[in-house]
Each structure stands twice: as structure tokens, then as C-alpha cells.
Amino acid sequence: MTRQVILGLLIILSVALFALWRIDNPRVERLRMAVADAVFPAFDWTSRPAATLTRMAEDFESYVRVYEENQELRREVQDLRGWREAAIQLEQRNARLRALNNVRLSPQMRFVTGEVLTDTGGPFSQSGLVNVGRRNGVQDGAAAMDGLGLVGRVSGVGEETSRIIYLTDINSRVPVVLQRTGQRAVVTGDNTGMPLVQFVEAPERVRPGDRVMTSGDGRVLPPDLLVGVVVRDSENRLRVRPAAEYARLEFVRILNFRPPQSVEGPGGLIGAALPASPTEEGVVNE
Amino acid sequence: MSDTTPILRHAFAAVVLTTLAALLLAVSLMPLRPATSGFAVPDLVLCLACAWALRHPQSAPMILMFAIGLIADLMLGRPVGLGALTLLLITEVLRRQPAGVPFLLEWVFVSLLILLGSLAQLGVLMITFAARPDTMMVLINAVVTALCYPLLAGAVRAALRIGRGRRQTE
Numbered sequence: 001m002t003r004q005v006i007l008g009l010l011i012i013l014s015v016a017l018f019a020l021w022r023i024d025n026p027r028v029e030r031l032r033m034a035v036a037d038a039v040f041p042a043f044d045w046t047s048r049p050a051a052t053l054t055r056m057a058e059d060f061e062s063y064v065r066v067y068e069e070n071q072e073l074r075r076e077v078q079d080l081r082g083w084r085e086a087a088i089q090l091e092q093r094n095a096r097l098r099a100l101n102n103v104r105l106s107p108q109m110r111f112v113t114g115e116v117l118t119d120t121g122g123p124f125s126q127s128g129l130v131n132v133g134r135r136n137g138v139q140d141g142a143a144a145m146d147g148l149g150l151v152g153r154v155s156g157v158g159e160e161t162s163r164i165i166y167l168t169d170i171n172s173r174v175p176v177v178l179q180r181t182g183q184r185a186v187v188t189g190d191n192t193g194m195p196l197v198q199f200v201e202a203p204e205r206v207r208p209g210d211r212v213m214t215s216g217d218g219r220v221l222p223p224d225l226l227v228g229v230v231v232r233d234s235e236n237r238l239r240v241r242p243a244a245e246y247a248r249l250e251f252v253r254i255l256n257f258r259p260p261q262s263v264e265g266p267g268g269l270i271g272a273a274l275p276a277s278p279t280e281e282g283v284v285n286e
Numbered sequence: 287m288s289d290t291t292p293i294l295r296h297a298f299a300a301v302v303l304t305t306l307a308a309l310l311l312a313v314s315l316m317p318l319r320p321a322t323s324g325f326a327v328p329d330l331v332l333c334l335a336c337a338w339a340l341r342h343p344q345s346a347p348m349i350l351m352f353a354i355g356l357i358a359d360l361m362l363g364r365p366v367g368l369g370a371l372t373l374l375l376i377t378e379v380l381r382r383q384p385a386g387v388p389f390l391l392e393w394v395f396v397s398l399l400i401l402l403g404s405l406a407q408l409g410v411l412m413i414t415f416a417a418r419p420d421t422m423m424v425l426i427n428a429v430v431t432a433l434c435y436p437l438l439a440g441a442v443r444a445a446l447r448i449g450r451g452r453r454q455t456e
Contacts, residue, residue, distance in 0.1 A: 003348070010352045010374055017356070017367030022414050028366050035360045043315065050316040118315035118361075122327040123419035123427050125363030129315075163363070170417045191419055 033158035036129055040161050043117045043129070051250060058248070111145075111253040112136045117161070119249070123191055126169040127152070130252055133160040141220045143255045149226045149243025150174070150214060151252050164252065167195050167227070167242055175217035176227055176240075180210045187212065187227060187240055197230060197238040208232050212240050222257040292344075299345030302445055303338055307331055307354045310438075311361055326423070326430040331358045332373055332403075333431060333438040336396050339377035340385075341442055351377050368410060372403040389439070397432035404428040 021028045062069060114132035132138055134157050144151045144164045152172060156163040165172050172189035178200070185200045200206060210230040216223025228242040310330040331354060338346050355370030362369075376399045383395070404424050411418045 006348055007374075007378065010348060011371060014352070014356075014367040014371035014374070018365060018371070018410070018414075021366040022416060032360050032363070032366070035357065039361070043312070120315060120327075120362045122329075122362065122364075123423045124365065127363050165363075170419055191423055 029156040029163075033156040033161065033163065036156075036161050036163065037133070037158035040117070040129075040131070040158075054248075110256045112138060112256070113251050113253050114138075114162075115251055116249055125165070125171075126189070126191060127155070127163050127165045128249070128252075130162050130164055130254070131160065132254060133158045133162050135160050137256055138162045138254050139256065143214070143221045143225060143257060144252045145225060145255065146244045146249060146252055148245075149228060150221070151242075151244040151246070151249065153221065154254060162254070164254075166246065167240075167244075168193060168246070174221065174227065175215045176212050177215040177223075178206055178210050178212055178230065180207070181205050184215055184217065185212075185238075193246070194231065194233070194239040194241050197240050200238060203238060206230055206238055222255060225255075296345040299342055299446070300347070300350060303334075303346055304350070304354070306334055306441070306445065307358075310334055311358055315361060326427045328431040328434040329400075329427070330431075330434060330438065331355075332369075332376070332400065333435045334442065335373050335377050336380055336399070336435065337439040337442040339380040340383060340392065340396075341439075342446055343381040346377070348374060348378070365407075365411065365416065368407050372407055376400070376403050389436075392439075393432075393435060396435055397429075400432050400435075401425070401428045 017028075112132050114130035114136075117129045117131050119128040120126070130144070138154060138157050140154055140157050142154045144154060150167065152164045152166040152169070153174070154162050155165045155171075167174060167187060167189055168191060169189045170191050172187075172195070174187045176185050176187050176197070177183070178185055178197075181202070183201050183206070185197050187195045188198050189195045197206075197212070208229075208231050212227040212230060214221045214223055214225045214227060226243045228240040228244075231239050231241050233239050314327065314330055335346070335351055335354060339351070352370055352374050355373035356367070358364075358373075359366050359369040379399060380396070387395075404427065408418060408421060408424055
């Protein structure tokens with residue numbers, strides 16, 4: 001009899017928790033981070049050996065195909081020399097143009113680097129736990145990058161840990177711009193290694209290989225972070241191949257980005273906004 | 287004295303169960319980077335709970351099972367409460383099964399329950415309009431979880447046998 005009562009209570013409790021998760025997600029996310037913070041010390045000793053093991057396996061693999069890799073690297077160096085030349089020329093030209101225009105660049109973004117402690121895969125979530133948190137200045141919603149591309153977004157901050165949901169997570173939506181055509185789109189995770197590119201205005205103009213950058217719309221992520229390149233899948237849908245290498249994700253940078261303030265209405269110097277009425281024109285002229 | 291010993295023994299077994307669950311959770315959380323490669327990730331904690339509920343239900347009270355499921359939900363980033371409820375209901379069904387069933391039959395039964403549980407979770411997410419993983423992926427995951435079951439059943443049996451051996455020598 002008491003068994004049934006306990007079972008009933010537990011069922012009600014889990015339904016209530018699920019409802020809370022569905023309705024007030026941020027609060028449950030905070031609970032999640034509290035649990036992560038509490039058990040964080042336990043992961044220090046699992047993440048390190050695991051990382052070492054992965055690295056050893058990768059090193060061994062690279063031993064096996066050292067010759068091919070050498071050839072590949074040679075080709076790549078050749079390629080990059082050309083690019084470096086191009087980059088230097090462009091930079092000089094850029095500097096000249098900037099001097100002409102007197103451009104003021106936005107202040108350099110700061111970042112903190114954290115080590116990936118755990119990562120969870122599976123159909124429900126693709127996220128990782130990083131060992132930097134509020135104490136290190138991480139803010140909720142901040143962008144996380146590896147050396148090259150966007151990894152994901154901070155979706156929960158604890159005192160000294162934070163959770164990053166990857167671009168591939170089903171809850172991940174990132175507003176982007178497709179570079180060659182300048183079209184806006186949204187990169188939507190679907191738990192595969194390559195997230196979908198959705199809401200493109202003219203998908204037929206998009207070519208595989210186009211670069212995908214964040215657009216900064218929505219004012220959560222900063223603009224112009226590299227996301228990846230466009231590919232087409234077997235069903236002819238547009239997907240993005242992330243530039244971030246999830247397979248060897250060890251350290252991530254979390255950017256400290258504050259969205260630019262928008263200017264709304266005239267400043268106090270000019271006075272309060274005038275009611276828009278064309279009949280006042282004569283008064284103004286006096 | 288003679289009736290406090292089984293209680294103590296069950297408490298000890300419960301501690302072993304909790305430790306095993308924590309270990310498996312740590313294993314699933316290890317950054318071995320399969321997260322985004324599209325590999326199926328077996329739900330080892332669920333396997334452990336199933337095997338334990340069948341073999342030693344006395345030492346796995348509902349509250350403990352629920353707590354394990356809830357912690358796993360929180361740590362693995364799954365919908366909170368949903369995984370715990372599934373785990374609780376599956377182990378409740380298994381608890382009522384008679385012991386001494388051939389292992390093959392047991393495996394089939396547990397696999398069916400795991401599959402059913404995954405589908406039920408998908409159904410709940412669909413009803414509540416939550417972000418829902420790809421059905422195919424969930425099914426593959428359930429199958430991989432079911433394939434991992436014999437491994438954990440063996441581990442549970444070994445753990446319980448060690449416990450029994452200790453008792454006999456005492």
C-alpha cells in the first residue's frame with residue numbers, strides 16, 4: 001500500500017519537474033548548473049585521463065599515416081603561401097583604405113579560455129561542460145569558439161563551470177549570413193554532425209563551399225564569427241560543415257561580448273522628441 | 287541481531303548500486319568526443335538500473351532509482367524528470383518479474399521495455415511541443431542501449447556474487 005503511495009508521489013514529482021523544465025527552463029538550467037558545480041571536482045580526474053587517451057590514440061593514428069600526412073602538409077603549405085601573400089596585400093590595402101576613411105573599429109573582444117571537462121552526446125543533447133564560470137566573467141549566452149570557428153553558445157553558468165550547447169544540439173539556433181550572396185539564414189542543430197541551414201531566401205543561389213558567418217542578429221552572438229562552410233546533403237538540403245573541430249575539442253574560448261547599444265531617439269542635448277507634425281514648420285524657421 | 291543483518295546487507299548493496307551508477311555516469315560524461323560524431327550513445331545507467339532491479343530488487347528502493355534517474359537527467363542534459371520517470375516505471379515493471387528466467391528471454395524483455403520507454407519519451411515531447419530529437423536516432427540509441435545490456439547484467443551479477451561470497455566467509 002505504502003509502495004503505491006510512494007510510486008504515485010514520485011510520478012507526480014517527475015511530472016511536475018518535467019512541467020517546470022518545459023515552462024521555466026532557465027530556472028531548471030540553473031539547477032542543472034548547481035549540480036554540475038557540486039560534482040565538478042569529480043570530473044577533473046576523469047577528463048584528464050580521457051583526454052590523454054584520446055590524444056594517444058590520435059598520435060598513434062598519425063604515426064601510421066605519417067607519410068601521407070607529410071605530403072598533405074606540403075601541399076597545404078604551398079597553398080597557404082599563396083594565401084599569405086594575398087592576405088598581406090589585402091591587409092596593406094585595408095590599412096590604406098581605413099586611413100582614408102578614418103574608421104573606428106569596435107574595441108577588441110576579450111575572452112577566457114576553458115578546458116572541456118565533460119561532453120554529453122546522444123539524441124537529447126549535445127553539450128559540454130567547461131571549467132570556467134561566473135567567477136571568470138562568463139556570461140550566459142556568450143559565444144564559444146575553438147581556435148577557428150564557433151563551437152556553440154553558453155547556456156548555463158555556474159560559479160566555476162558553464163555549459164556550452166554545441167551548434168549541433170537540437171535546441172541550437174544561430175542567426176548567420178552566407179558570405180558570398182549575403183543572405184541571412186538560421187543554422188539549426190539536428191543532432192547530426194552538420195547542422196541545417198534554414199530560412200534562406202533564395203536557396204538556389206547558395207553554392208556548396210560558401211562560407212557561413214554569424215550575423216549578430218538577435219544580439220546574442222557577436223557578428224562575423226566563422227561558423228563553417230555550406231554543403232548539400234543527399235536530400236539536397238543545405239547544411240553547414242562546422243569549422244570548429246568537435247572531434248578534438250579540448251580548449252574553448254568564451255568571448256566576452258556586449259551587444260552594441262542602440263541609439264533610440266535624440267539625446268538630451270537637443271531636447272525631448274518633438275511630436276511629428278508638419279504644421280510646425282514655420283515656427284522652426286524663425 | 288539476525289534480522290538486522292539483511293537490512294545492513296541491503297544497505298551495503300544499495301551503496302554499491304549508487305557507486306556503480308556514479309561510475310557509469312562519469313564514463314558517459316568522459317570527453318572522448320563522440321558527442322557530435324553522430325554515434326549512438328548507450329544509456330548505461332538505465333541498463334544498470336534494469337539489471338539491478340531484476341537481480342536484487344530489495345536493495346534498490348524506488349526513491350533511490352528515481353534519484354539516480356534524476357541526477358542522470360540533470361547531468362546528461364536531458365529533459366528533466368522525463369528520464370527519471372521512464373527509469374522508475376521500467377524498473378517497477380522489472381521488479382515484479384519472477385527470478386530465474388533464461389537470460390535470452392530476459393534480454394528480449396528488457397530491450398522491449400527500453401524501446402517502449404524511448405518511444406514514450408518521444409511521445410511526451412511531441413505532446414508538449416518540446417524540441418524533439420530525430421525518431422530514427424532515438425531508435426538507434428535504444429537498440430545500442432539494449433545491446434549493452436548483457437555487459438551490465440554480467441557486471442551486476444559479478445558485483446552481487448562478490449557480495450554473497452563475502453557473506454558466506456563471514
